[in-house]
Each structure stands twice: as C-alpha cells, then as structure tokens.
Amino acid sequence: MNNFSLYIHIPFCIKKCSYCDFLSFPSTEKVKEEYIDALCNEIKTVSIHQKAAISTIFIGGGTPTVLTGKQLKRIVDCIYEYYYVLKDCEVSIEVNPKTLDDEKLEFIKNGPINRVSIGLQSIFEHHLKTLSRIHTYKDFLSTYNSLRMAGICNINIDLMFGLPNQTFSEWKETLETIVKLKPEHISAYGLIIEEGTAFFEMYENNELILPDENLEREMYYLTDDLLKEQNILQYEISNYSLEGFESKHNLAYWTDVNYIGLGLGASSYIYGFRYTNTNSMDIYLEHSSNIEIIRELVCKSSKSKRMEEAIFLGLRLTKGIKLASFNKAFNNPFENIYKVSYDKHITNNCLEVNDGYLRLTRKGIDVSNQVFSDFILGK
Amino acid sequence: MKQENIRNFSIIAHIDHGKSTLADRLIQKTGLLTEREMSAQVLDNMELERERGITIKAQAVRLVYEANNGEEYLFNLIDTPGHVDFNYEVSRALAACEGAVLIVDAAQGIEAQTLANVYLALDNELEIMPVINKIDLPSAEPERVIAEIEDIIGLEAQNAPRISAKEGINIEDVLEGIIKMIPAPIGEKKNPLKALVFDSFYDPYKGVIVFCRVFEGMIKKGTKIKMMASASEFEVVEVGYFGAGQFIQADELSAGYVGYVTASIKNVQDTTVGDTITEVGRECDKALTGYSKANPMVYCGIYPADGSKYGDLKDALDKLKLNDAALQFEAETSVALGFGFRCGFLGLLHLEIIQERVEREFNLDIVTTAPSVIYKVMKTNGTEIMLANPVDLPDVSEIAYMEEPIVKAEIMVPKEYVGSVMDLCQDRRGTYIHMDYIEENRALLSYDLPLNEIIYDFFDALKSRTRGYASFDYHIKGYRQSELVRLDMLINREVVDALSLIVHKEKSYERGRKICEKLKKEIPRHLFEIPIQASIGNKVIARETVKAMRKDVLAKCYGGDISRKRKLLEKQKAGKKRMRQVGSVEVPQQAFMSVLKLDE
Numbered sequence: 002m003n004n005f006s007l008y009i010h011i012p013f014c015i016k017k018c019s020y021c022d023f024l025s026f027p028s029t030e031k032v033k034e035e036y037i038d039a040l041c042n043e044i045k046t047v048s049i050h051q052k053a054a055i056s057t058i059f060i061g062g063g064t065p066t067v068l069t070g071k072q073l074k075r076i077v078d079c080i081y082e083y084y085y086v087l088k089d090c091e092v093s094i095e096v097n098p099k100t101l102d103d104e105k106l107e108f109i110k111n112g113p114i115n116r117v118s119i120g121l122q123s124i125f126e127h128h129l130k131t132l133s134r135i136h137t138y139k140d141f142l143s144t145y146n147s148l149r150m151a152g153i154c155n156i157n158i159d160l161m162f163g164l165p166n167q168t169f170s171e172w173k174e175t176l177e178t179i180v181k182l183k184p185e186h187i188s189a190y191g192l193i194i195e196e197g198t199a200f201f202e203m204y205e206n207n208e209l210i211l212p213d214e215n216l217e218r219e220m221y222y223l224t225d226d227l228l229k230e231q232n233i234l235q236y237e238i239s240n241y242s243l244e245g246f247e248s249k250h251n252l253a254y255w256t257d258v259n260y261i262g263l264g265l266g267a268s269s270y271i272y273g274f275r276y277t278n279t280n281s282m283d284i285y286l287e288h289s290s291n292i293e294i295i296r297e298l299v300c301k302s303s304k305s306k307r308m309e310e311a312i313f314l315g316l317r318l319t320k321g322i323k324l325a326s327f328n329k330a331f332n333n334p335f336e337n338i339y340k341v342s343y344d345k346h347i348t349n350n351c352l353e354v355n356d357g358y359l360r361l362t363r364k365g366i367d368v369s370n371q372v373f374s375d376f377i378l379g380k
Numbered sequence: 381m382k383q384e385n386i387r388n389f390s391i392i393a394h395i396d397h398g399k400s401t402l403a404d405r406l407i408q409k410t411g412l413l414t415e416r417e418m419s420a421q422v423l424d425n426m427e428l429e430r431e432r433g434i435t436i437k438a439q440a441v442r443l444v445y446e447a448n449n450g451e452e453y454l455f456n457l458i459d460t461p462g463h464v465d466f467n468y469e470v471s472r473a474l475a476a477c478e479g480a481v482l483i484v485d486a487a488q489g490i491e492a493q494t495l496a497n498v499y500l501a502l503d504n505e506l507e508i509m510p511v512i513n514k515i516d517l518p519s520a521e522p523e524r525v526i527a528e529i530e531d532i533i534g535l536e537a538q539n540a541p542r543i544s545a546k547e548g549i550n551i552e553d554v555l556e557g558i559i560k561m562i563p564a565p566i567g568e569k570k571n572p573l574k575a576l577v578f579d580s581f582y583d584p585y586k587g588v589i590v591f592c593r594v595f596e597g598m599i600k601k602g603t604k605i606k607m608m609a610s611a612s613e614f615e616v617v618e619v620g621y622f623g624a625g626q627f628i629q630a631d632e633l634s635a636g637y638v639g640y641v642t643a644s645i646k647n648v649q650d651t652t653v654g655d656t657i658t659e660v661g662r663e664c665d666k667a668l669t670g671y672s673k674a675n676p677m678v679y680c681g682i683y684p685a686d687g688s689k690y691g692d693l694k695d696a697l698d699k700l701k702l703n704d705a706a707l708q709f710e711a712e713t714s715v716a717l718g719f720g721f722r723c724g725f726l727g728l729l730h731l732e733i734i735q736e737r738v739e740r741e742f743n744l745d746i747v748t749t750a751p752s753v754i755y756k757v758m759k760t761n762g763t764e765i766m767l768a769n770p771v772d773l774p775d776v777s778e779i780a781y782m783e784e785p786i787v788k789a790e791i792m793v794p795k796e797y798v799g800s801v802m803d804l805c806q807d808r809r810g811t812y813i814h815m816d817y818i819e820e821n822r823a824l825l826s827y828d829l830p831l832n833e834i835i836y837d838f839f840d841a842l843k844s845r846t847r848g849y850a851s852f853d854y855h856i857k858g859y860r861q862s863e864l865v866r867l868d869m870l871i872n873r874e875v876v877d878a879l880s881l882i883v884h885k886e887k888s889y890e891r892g893r894k895i896c897e898k899l900k901k902e903i904p905r906h907l908f909e910i911p912i913q914a915s916i917g918n919k920v921i922a923r924e925t926v927k928a929m930r931k932d933v934l935a936k937c938y939g940g941d942i943s944r945k946r947k948l949l950e951k952q953k954a955g956k957k958r959m960r961q962v963g964s965v966e967v968p969q970q971a972f973m974s975v976l977k978l979d980e
Contacts (some may be wrong), residue, residue, distance in 0.1 A: 008939055023939075061939060190935040214930035238934045253942045268941045276941050299943040310942065313949060349907050368907055370932040374952035 002085065005053035006253040007369045009040070009076060011062040012282075015100070019133040019203075020161075022195035024266040024280060025063035032282070036265075037072050039289035041079040043263050046290045048083035051261060051271065055084050057091040057250035058069030064120075066100040070108035077112055091116055093157075098136035098144040110151040114181040116248070117148050118157040118188070124175050128164050133199065145182060155246060157186035162224070163217040164192055165200075165209045172220045173227070185246040188236040189224045190239050191217060218367055238317050238366055255305075255314045273302025304331065305378040308338065321360025335359070342375035381454045383636045384564040388456045388593065388935070389509075390474050393483035394491035394851060398513040402483060402545040402554070403441075403459055409551050410443040410455070438802035440579070440591055442628075442637060445555050453559055455592075456638035457763060458578065460497075465738075466726060468674045468706075469579070472654045474591035475668070476578040476638060478905070479507035479562030481554065482535075486512045486542070488518035490818070492851035498533055504922075509561040510537045511554055512575060516544040532818050564701040565595075567635030573597035574664040575633075575641075575657040577973055580648055582702030586618070588645035592657055593638045600632035604660040605643060608667040613652045614643035653707045666673045674706040676724025677785070678835050679733055679768040680753045681712060681878060682738070684721030685958070685969055690719045696742035697721060700734060707734060712769065714961050716878045717747055717972070722769055725933050728835050729832035732876065747813050747960070747969045749878045753831045756783040756859055770880040773866045774916060783859040785831040788813070790853050795821050797846040804845055809884060828857060832882065867892055869899065869975075870913040870920075874963045878972055892922040895975045902971035905929035910965055 013033060014025045030038075058080065063071065071095075080086065093116040094109070101109075109117065123129055124138045148156060158179055162172050179187065192211070194204045205211045212220070225235050233241045240251060253260055262278065264268045265285050269276040277286055279295045288294040300306065308331055315322035328334050334345060346352040351365030351372050367373055393399040409696070411425035413917040418648035443455040460473040474480060480501040484494060501508055510529050512522045522542045529537040567574075579591040592599075599605065603616045620629040621639040633639040645651055653674070656667035684693045694711075701707050731751060738744055757765040757773065758780045767773060789810070793801050798815070802825070810827040818824050830837075834854065842850050867888050869879035879899075883891050892914030897911045903926050914922040934945060959966035 010939060191933065193935055218930055238933065254942070260940055262940060268939055268943070270940060270942065277941070277943065300613075300946065306946075309949075310946070313945070314942065351907065365905075366933060368929055368932045370934060370952060371850065371907060371929065373958065374949045377949050377953040379950070379953055379957070 002052055003259060004055045004056040004087070005051075005252055006057040006258055006260035007055050007059070007080065007084070008250075008260060008262040008264075008267055009058065009060045009065075009080075010262065010278075011060065011065040011068060012036075012265045012266040013067045014062065014064040015067055015135050015334040017199070018135060019131065019199040020195070021064065022198050025041060032286075033068060033072065035281075035286050037075055039286045040076060040264055041259075042290040042294070044076075045083050046292060047261060047263060050292060053084065053259070055080070055086045055090055056258075057253055058086070058093065059250040060092075060094040061118075062095055063099055064097045065094055066096045066105055070102075070104040070106075071193050073105065074108050074112060077114075081113070085130065086113075093118055095120065096144065096148070098140040101144050101147065106147055106151050108210065109148070109153065115153070116157070117153050118159060118186075119144060119148075120159045120224050121179075122159060122161045123164065123167075123171075124178050125171060128167065128171075129167050132161070132334070151376075155185050157188055157242075157248065158182075158184045160187060160189045161191060161192050162220040163212055165211055167212055167214060167220075168221070169219060173223060176224060176227050180228065180233065184233075186240070186242040186248060187228060187233060189221075191221060207326070222363065235319050237319060238369065252318075255317050256313075257311065268299075269296070269329070273300060273307055274299035274339055307331070309377055312339075312376045315374065316359070316361050316369070321355070321358040323358055324354070325357055338378075339376060345375065346372050381452070383566075385451060385453045386456070386636050387453060387479070387558050388458070388477045388563055388565055388636070388638055388927075389479045389481055390460050390477050390501075390506075391481045391483060392470075392474070392494075392497035393513075394485070394488070394493040394497075397483045397485040397488065397491075397494070398545045399483055400459070402481070402511070402513065402543075402551075403457060405545050405548055406455070406457060406555065408548075410445045412610075419468065425621050434878055440622050440792060442623070442638070445560055446561075448556060455555075455558065458638065458875070466730070467789045468726075469653055470497065470503065472576070472578045474501055474504045474506060475654075477504075477506060478565055478577050479509060479558070481558065482508050482510045482529075483513045483545075484510060484525055484529060486514045486522045486525050487517045489525045489822075490532055490792070492790050492853040495533070495790070495792075496853040504571055507562050508533075508535055510535055510540040511557075512537075512540050512542045513545055515542045516547045516549065528819060545549045552683050554614075565636030567594070567596045569598050569634040571596040571635070572662045572664040573599055573603070573657065573659040574668065575599060577607075577651055577653055577655045577657060578667050579653060579948075580604070580651040580705075581717060582648050582699075586644075588642070588648050588651050589676045590641045590643075590645070590651045590657070591622075591639075592633075592641055593666065594633050594635055596635050597659065598632050598634040599641060599657070599659075601615065605641070605657050606660045606662075606663065607650060607655050608658055609652065609655040610650050610810060614645055614650075616641055616643045618642045647703050648705055661767075670828040674726060676706065676708050676726060676754075677831065678727055678753060678842060679722055679726045680722050680725075680731060680751040681714060681717065681769070682709075682723050683714065683717040683747045683749075683751035683878075684737070685747055687718045689744055690702060692742065692744055693721065693738070693746065693823055696738045696744060697723070699742075700737060704734075706730065714749075714771075714878045716876045716960060716967070717749070720747075724768065728746060728839075738770045747878075747972050749972055750881055751835050752882060753785050753966075755864065758782070767882070770866050771877050782864045783863055784862045784864060786828050786857045786860045787831050787834065787854040788857045789827045789829045791825045791827070791832070791842070791850055792818070792852075793823055793825060793846055793850040795823060797849060798823050798825065800845045801842065801850060804838075804841055805829060808838060809887075821877075830860075830884070830926050832854070832884075865916050866893075868915050869895060870911070870915060871899070871903070871962050871967065872910045872965045873913075875915075876962050876967075879975060881975075887915055889921050892916075896922045896924040899971055900926055902968055902974050903965065904968070906965060908964075 012024050013028050068120050092113045094114050095118045097120045121141045122132055196198050228241045236247045260270050266280045267278045276296045277299050324335050353362050387437045393398045439459045445453045447453055458473045458476055460470040512525055515522055526537045529535050540548050541557055543550040574596040575592040575594040577590055577592050580588050583589050593689045603615055606613045619633050619641050621625050684690050697709050706726050709721040711721055712722040738746055755767040757767050759778050760780045805827045808829055810829045813826040863885040864882050865885050865888055867881045867883050868875050896912050896914050909928045910926040912924045913920045959968055
C-alpha cells in the first residue's frame with residue numbers, strides 16, 4: 002500500500018472574510034449535520050475505491066471548528082474506521098479564535114489531533130476589522146493558551162502581510178510579538194486580491210490602499226530575516242518552522258505525494274491524475290457516495306505535465322529540486338529539456354544551483370510565476 | 381435580343397446611400413431571384429463585403445425586364461466599389477456602360493463621393509440618371525435634394541424617381557427610367573473584336589474568369605484573343621453572362637453585350653482591369669482609352685505571427701493576388717519580425733481588407749507594420765530611389781533631398797464643423813486651396829495634403845471631429861519636396877526595424893513622444909527595466925521606461941488545488957508565446973500596430 006495524504010474540507014464559517022475566495026460559507030445546523038453524513042459516506046466509498054496508508058491528515062476549511070466536538074469526532078472516527086492510518090501520522094486541524102469551546106477542546110485533547118493551525122492574520126484590531134475577522138487578538142491568545150494547556154505541542158500561526166494600510170513597522174511588531182509565543186510553525190501569506198471577494202470589489206472601486214510592491218517585498222524579506230534569528234526557518238515560499246516541524250501535509254503537495262481530498266470542492270492527486278469534487282452542496286449531499294458523479298478529472302497525467310509540476314511545485318520549496326532525482330525520474334537531463342529557460346533565469350539571477358539542488362533566489366521568489374511559466378512545456 | 385433593347389449601366393453613390401440595396405431590389409423585381417433565394421445584398425459576394433457593407437470588387441448581373449410598353453429589355457447591371465481606394469476599378473466599370481444610375485440619399489443629400497463618382501461618370505461620357513433614395517426616412521427632404529442635384533451637379537432632376545430601396549417603393553420607376561434615359565449600346569457585330577476588361581477573378585477550376593464588355597465584334601468559344609496591354613494570347617474556352625451569383629454559359633457575346641470569358645488563363649495579371657481584348661489576326665485599330673496600371677500607394681510589412689507559418693502566408697498572398705491585380709508583395713526580412721513580405725496596396729482600406737482576408741480566409745495570425753507611402757529620395761550622386769520601406773533609407777549624407785506624395789482632398793462638411801476640419805487639415809500639414817458653400821449650410825473644402833498624413837487615421841479623426849457628418853475623397857496629385865526624417869524606435873537600446881517610420885521633421889518630436897508612450901503601455905513589465913527611446917539619426921528625442929516587475933508570486937495553493945495554479949501558469953505561457961522577441965524583450969504583436977493609432 003502506498004502512502005497517501007488525506008484532506009478533509011469543512012466548507013463552513015461564521016462569516017466570510019473580506020479576502021477569502023475559498024469554498025466556505027455560513028450555514029444551518031441541519032446542513033452541517035447532513036454534510037457530515039455525506040462526508041462519512043464519501044470517506045467510506047473512496048476508501049474502498051482507493052486503498053491507502055495514510056501518513057498525514059488535514060482538516061481544513063472554512064473553519065472546521067464551527068462544527069461541534071462531537072461532529073468532528075464522527076469524521077475522525079470514520080477516517081480511522083475505513084483507512085489504515087500510520088502510527089506517526091500528522092493529524093492537523095484548522096482553528097479560528099473564538100470558535101473553540103471546552104467540548105471541542107476536549108475532542109482535540111483526547112483524539113488523534115497532534116497539530117493545530119490557528120488563523121490569526123494580524124495582531125492589530127484595525128487590520129482584523131478590515132479583514133472582517135470575527136475575533137480580537139485577545140481571543141487568539143486565549144485559544145493559543147488553551148491549546149497549549151491541552152497538550153498540543155505543534156502549533157502553526159497563520160499571518161498575513163501586505164494588508165490595506167499596513168506599515169512596515171506594524172508587520173515587524175506582528176512578527177516580534179508572535180515569535181515570543183514560541184510557535185513551532187508560522188505561515189506568512191502576502192495578501193492577494195482575488196476576484197469575487199469583498200476586497201476585490203473595494204479594490205476595483207479604489208477603496209483599498211495597499212502597500213506598494215516594493216514595501217510588500219520588504220515585508221516579505223523581513224519575515225525571513227526576523228524569523229531566522231529565532232531559528233524559525235523558511236522551507237517554502239510562505240512557510241517557516243523550527244527544524245523538524247515542517248508541515249508534512251504541506252510538503253506532500255509539493256513533492257509528488259498522492260493525496261485524497263474529501264468533502265465539497267476538495268482536490269485529489271492520485272498517481273498523476275488530478276480530480277476536483279463538485280462545488281455544489283446539493284449535488285454533494287445527494288451523491289457523495291458516488292464518486293463518478295461528484296468528482297471531475299481536471300488534469301490527466303502525462304510526462305510533460307509531471308515534469309512541469311515537479312518544477313513549479315518543487316521550486317516552492319526553499320531547498321529546491323534535486324536535479325539528479327529529476328533526471329532519474331524523467332530519464333532525461335533537466336538541462337536538455339529546459340536549456341533556454343534555465344539559462345535565461347540563471348543569467349537574470351532568478352534561479353541558482355546549490356549542492357545539486359536548483360532553487361529560486363529571493364528575486365526569483367518575487368517573480369516566481371514568471372519563472373515557472375517559462376517551464377510550462379505547453380504540450 | 382435586339383441591340384436597342386439592351387441597357388448597360390452602373391449604380392453610383394456615396395457610401396451608405398443604398399447602392400447595394402437598390403441592386404438587390406432590381407434583381408428581385410425582374411424576377412431573377414425568388415424571395416427565398418434573396419439574401420440581402422446579393423451582389424456583395426465576399427463574406428467581408430457583407431459584414432462591412434461595402435463593395436470591394438466590381439460585380440455584374442444580367443436582368444431581363446418586361447417593360448410597360450410590353451417589350452423585353454436586357455439590363456446589364458455592373459456594380460462598382462464604393463471606396464476611393466478602388467477609384468480606378470470604378471472608373472473601368474463605368475467605362476463598360478452607357479449610363480449610370482446616381483443614387484442620392486434623400487436625407488443626406490450630395491456627399492463628397494457623390495461628386496467624385498459623378499465626375500468619373502462624366503469623364504466616361506455616361507448618361508446620368510438621378511434617383512432619390514430613402515424617401516421613407518422621417519428626415520427625408522427629396523425636394524431639397526433635387527434642388528441640390530440641379531444646383532451643384534447641373535443635372536435635370538425634377539423627374540428623378542423618388543424611391544425607398546429598402547422598402548421597395550417605386551422601384552419600377554427606376555426600371556422604366558433606365559429604358560428612357562440610358563441609351564442602348566452601339567457597335568457592329570461584324571467589326572473586329574474590341575472588348576473592355578472591367579474585372580477578373582480566379583476560379584480554381586476554370587482559371588481566370590474575365591468580365592468584359594464587348595464594344596465591337598463578337599467573341600465565342602474558340603476565338604483566339606489577345607490582351608492588348610499585356611500582349612498575351614489565349615483561346616476562348618467558354619463565354620457567358622451573369623446570373624445572380626452564377627455563371628450562365630452562352631454561345632457568343634456580341635457588340636453591346638456584357639459577360640464573361642474563360643480561356644485557361646492562369647494568371648490574373650494577364651487580364652488587368654482596363655485592358656482591351658481583341659482577336660488575334662483580326663485586331664481592332666486601337667485599344668480602348670483609359671487603361672492604366674493600378675499602382676500601390678501604401679506599403680507595409682506583413683509577417684506571420686508564428687514564424688513557422690511563413691510558407692502559409694506566402695500561399696495566402698499568392699491566392700489573394702490571383703483575384704487582386706493591385707496587390708503587390710515581395711519577401712523581406714526584419715530583425716524583429718523575421719521573414720515576411722513588403723506589400724503594396726491602393727490605400728489603407730485595401731490594406732485592411734487584405735489583412736482581414738488573410739486572417740479570416742486563411743486562418744493566419746499576422747503582424748502588420750506601420751504603413752508607409754512611397755517617397756522619392758534624390759541622392760547626392762544624382763540617382764533617385766523610390767522608397768517603400770523606411771529601413772532602406774540611405775545615410776543622411778547621401779541624400780540631396782526627399783519628396784513625398786501629395787493628394788488633392790475634397791471634404792464636404794456642415795458649416796459648424798468647417799473650423800475644426802480646417803484645424804485638422806492644418807495639423808496634417810495641409811495646404812488650403814479653396815472653399816465653396818454648396819448650399820447655405822454645407823461647405824466643400826479643398827486641400828492639398830501629404831498622403832502620409834492621411835493614411836494612418838485621418839478618416840477616423842475627420843469623423844470624430846465632425847460627428848460623422850463630413851465626407852471625404854482624394855486623388856493623387858503628385859510629389860512635393862519635403863523635410864523628412866526617419867524616426868527609429870529603440871527598445872532596451874536596440875533599434876526595432878519594424879517600428880521605423882518616415883515623418884516630417886517638424887512632427888518627429890511629437891510622434892516620437894507619442895509612440896514611446898504607446899509602447900510603454902503595450903510592453904508588459906519584465907524582470908528588468910526597459911528603456912524605450914525614439915531617435916533620429918543617433919539623437920534620442922524621447923524616452924519612456926517600463927519599470928521592472930517586482931512581484932508575481934502566489935502565496936498559497938490552497939488545499940492542494942494545483943490545477944488552478946496550472947491554469948494561471950499556462951495562461952501566462954500562452955501570453956508569452958504571442959510575443960515577439962526583440963533582443964531580450966518580449967513585445968506583444970499589437971504593439972507593432974498600436975503605433976498607427978496615436979490620435980486616441
């Protein structure tokens with residue numbers, strides 16, 4: 002049996018954030034209950050269809066903790082019933098401050114959860130308000146502390162920079178404040194204005210004042226520099242951790258590990274084929290035990306696609322791509338296939354080779370889409 | 381059919397006055413086509429003609445009409461192109477007729493092309509029969525327009541049919557009028573053959589199909605014919621006449637008839653419009669007058685967007701040339717654009733039409749460089765160059781002086797816009813000749829203008845300044861000495877040959893500045909800073925900078941949704957593919973054409 006990662010999508014939240022374009026929305030208790038039934042049916046069906054040993058589980062959203070502890074337990078129990086979960090499996094859940102009560106904490110404490118990711122985004126109330134977050138910084142602290150008391154010793158904190166009206170010193174203060182809490186992992190995302198979000202509309206109407214690109218990049222560089230001093234090291238474009246605390250689930254996405262996405266709109270990657278589940282709640286609730294109906298093949302496997310992905314996913318990692326492994330996997334020297342793009346980006350200082358690994362430079366990270374698109378073979 | 385029952389005529393009009401619509405009505409009324417077979421504008425064959433609502437090539441059709449006097453008449457209607465670029469073709473089509481039906485819009489009245497067409501018809505000694513169209517419009521003023529025709533053109537117009545071609549009102553008046561007003565052809569069947577070529581087109585099965593009007597003698601299958609201008613000889617395979625959209629074979633075409641001839645002719649160049657057909661061994665005394673070769677006035681480079689499609693582009697141009705003797709092209713190479721062709725056109729509309737036909741009929745993406753007129757360069761060593769490509773301009777030290785083509789432009793415009801039209805002409809280096817008020821509210825302005833000032837966007841500028849009320853016509857007048865320089869554009873310090881232009885010295889700074897601004901908008905940010913410069917000789921006269929891209933990064937790929945990221949990268953890649961590599965800079969193809977439209 003091959004190792005797989007599992008992603009479980011909980012598409013519910015209390016209130017949509019201004020920047021959020023993920024599949025998530027407020028909902029009724031009835032729908033939530035039906036959703037869990039449907040999700041368990043899908044888990045059961047897919048587990049028969051695709052035997053797998055599970056090495057990481059990630060329960061994400063939305064806000065998974067809008068469900069009750071009992072509901073969350075049903076999901077986890079179902080996974081453990083139908084899948085063979087490895088002993089050292091990383092089991093993560095996303096938590097938003099102000100959604101964690103004693104009942105849920107009890108579930109986290111007593112269940113298999115061993116990693117928690119908390120969505121904080123900013124320590125400043127005015128940013129939290131702009132982002133339409135439902136919590137304060139104080140709410141976050143109490144969530145953080147209660148998780149520590151519950152014995153969770155692998156915590157990630159999600160932060161965002163490049164926020165409307167955000168200054169360099171505010172970002173610096175955010176980082177300095179957070180590192181004092183000694184989290185094992187930090188995700189720091191540059192804000193992207195996505196179509197269909199509240200921010201997008203405001204942006205189109207010139208109602209958002211965003212830091213200019215130079216300042217935004219300065220904030221990004223600061224993140225690396227400042228966290229490094231605390232031994233929180235960058236391992237991916239937006240992720241930093243203490244050594245040994247890199248998210249295994251996150252790494253799976255970049256390193257060609259198979260994963261099964263379960264739940265509404267979830268994505269799967271199975272032996273080179275990519276699938277996406279339906280976005281329609283009605284279809285999902287009715288047909289979740291029939292993957293023919295709910296799942297769509299979005300990308301067929303081909304050698305050129307796998308090569309492209311090995312590059313544009315692998316280069317997200319700070320250490321880069323091991324060229325020898327690439328050559329072996331595709332039975333073709335990297336330099337042969339990509340001579341022009343490789344030379345171009347080595348010359349313009351976006352890529353570098355270090356110890357047999359090809360990786361993005363800082364400049365290369367800044368414009369990584371431009372670099373990656375040159376490696377699309379377009380076949 | 382008796383010769384006196386034949387009528388050969390054209391319909392002439394200003395653009396949009398309803399020429400093609402009337403032609404359709406006449407065809408319908410004479411029963412050539414049933415309602416069901418009628419699609420609007422039957423004579424406009426090409427898809428492009430219908431879409432643009434203009435007639436590009438002359439077409440002809442034979443109608444049989446039973447008149448009120450009980451006799452049958454044979455009408456040959458020869459449609460003419462409606463645009464100044466194709467004036468020569470109009471003139472030859474008219475030469476094939478005895479008369480012309482002049483349509484004037486009952487609301488618009490006489491326009492610049494109405495006059496231009498009337499002059500052409502008078503040059504060809506045609507009988508002109510005025511028709512007032514669009515009387516159904518609420519704004520129609522037929523009496524005013526009739527007065528205008530009498531005052532300005534000097535044609536008796538009281539009895540002119542008042543019609544609506546669109547609504548089919550009084551169409552019979554036109555048919556009866558043609559019988560009364562337009563003379564029957566003369567000419568003798570027994571005389572040596574003398575026929576005028578007024579159009580030709582290439583058919584893959586029959587070879588070139590020559591459209592002609594027989595003035596003297598007779599032509600039939602087996603006749604050995606000679607084209608008098610090209611001196612080429614052929615044996616006739618088939619003769620016939622034109623149904624609507626189809627060729628109908630006939631035994632012979634004799635004096636007074638209009639029809640077609642095929643003779644296994646491979647090359648449309650052998651049958652240029654205006655040439656005279658005669659019989660080998662029994663030649664007519666002299667050719668019909670008025671033949672001249674249609675010379676291209678405007679040149680530009682056409683390149684395949686995808687360099688590997690060079691061969692396909694050549695095929696496309698070869699095929700188009702089969703039907704279009706005025707189109708010229710020869711291979712050229714550009715550093716920026718690779719292998720392509722320098723093409724010559726009658727005018728800008730002709731250029732646009734060829735461009736669209738290449739893209740549409742042959743499914744090719746092309747890049748067109750800025751159009752250029754032909755300059756005369758007098759060198760210090762006494763030789764003269766006709767310059768069609770700015771890149772070929774000799775070094776300044778070798779140039780004694782340069783000349784540029786000048787046109788005589790006639791612009792008809794409502795009184796309130798006279799000022800702004802004069803400003804426009806002044807701005808385009810025009811020389812004022814005179815102005816007449818053709819009626820109280822409308823003026824006819826006459827200017828000499830350099831052709832290179834009108835080939836870009838003059839017509840658009842004129843329309844926008846007069847809210848579409850001005851009409852415009854021009855004729856080449858000759859060459860005039862002028863202070864001209866070559867403006868070069870540099871992208872990232874490299875001269876881009878495809879962007880070089882010849883401009884008047886006084887305009888060079890402004891043009892250079894505007895092109896820099898335009899290119900700055902068109903060229904996407906790269907990973908490095910890109911200077912864009914305009915220079916004359918080695919002197920930089922304008923500069924803009926495309927700043928380096930600072931950021932293009934996806935912070936997050938949520939929940940393993942890689943296909944979304946893939947789509948983004950594939951889109952970016954496709955965008956890059958449509959670019960032209962100029963040194964290390966990727967220049968979008970539209971940048972090469974955007975420099976034409978600086979007035980926006």
